[in-house]
Amino acid sequence: MRLTDDMKRVIAEQRLAYVATVCADGTPNLSPKGTAAAWGDDAIVFADIRSPVTVANIARNPAMEINVVDPVSRKGYRFKGKAEVLREGGAFDEMLAFYRARGSRNRIRAIVRMRIERAAPLISPAYDLGQSEAEVRACWNGYWEELRNRG
Numbered sequence: 001m002r003l004t005d006d007m008k009r010v011i012a013e014q015r016l017a018y019v020a021t022v023c024a025d026g027t028p029n030l031s032p033k034g035t036a037a038a039w040g041d042d043a044i045v046f047a048d049i050r051s052p053v054t055v056a057n058i059a060r061n062p063a064m065e066i067n068v069v070d071p072v073s074r075k076g077y078r079f080k081g082k083a084e085v086l087r088e089g090g091a092f093d094e095m096l097a098f099y100r101a102r103g104s105r106n107r108i109r110a111i112v113r114m115r116i117e118r119a120a121p122l123i124s125p126a127y128d129l130g131q132s133e134a135e136v137r138a139c140w141n142g143y144w145e146e147l148r149n150r151g
Helices: 005-014 052-060 090-101 125-129 133-150
Strands: 017-022 028-033 037-039 043-048 063-070 075-086 110-123
Touching (some): 005 037, 043 090, 063 110
Antiparallel strands (some): 043 110
8 A cells, every 4th residue: 555645745734643553452542643754655653752552552463543634624544554663773763863853852762653554535524515625624714713712
């Protein structure tokens, strides 16, 4: 599975991804990751800054899903694949340099890379009602502006 240009755009613009892994007892673990990035044409990476449960889950079971959604357009993607935790070596060093160049000053314990096996679009039911993307964006921009003005 290869990432399309639009998938890469959404990941680059949003950076915030929701990562699902499987806990030891079989229950899901959903964790937001603010460092998501497309890596090449077939992977998504994120930095382990404070992800002990996610990393432990990957060690037991590498199955992972990552969702990235634009909260204004209500569109995004669901990615499924197998993850690996990188703590050293050339690939780790290259990814760490990427995060440092992007401005991350946090302590990065490891980097998780998920090779994409499947991907599917995530699209709000608002589009089923015939709304255009401009209309959906206007609605949600108004909502977020109202929230900002309350504070």
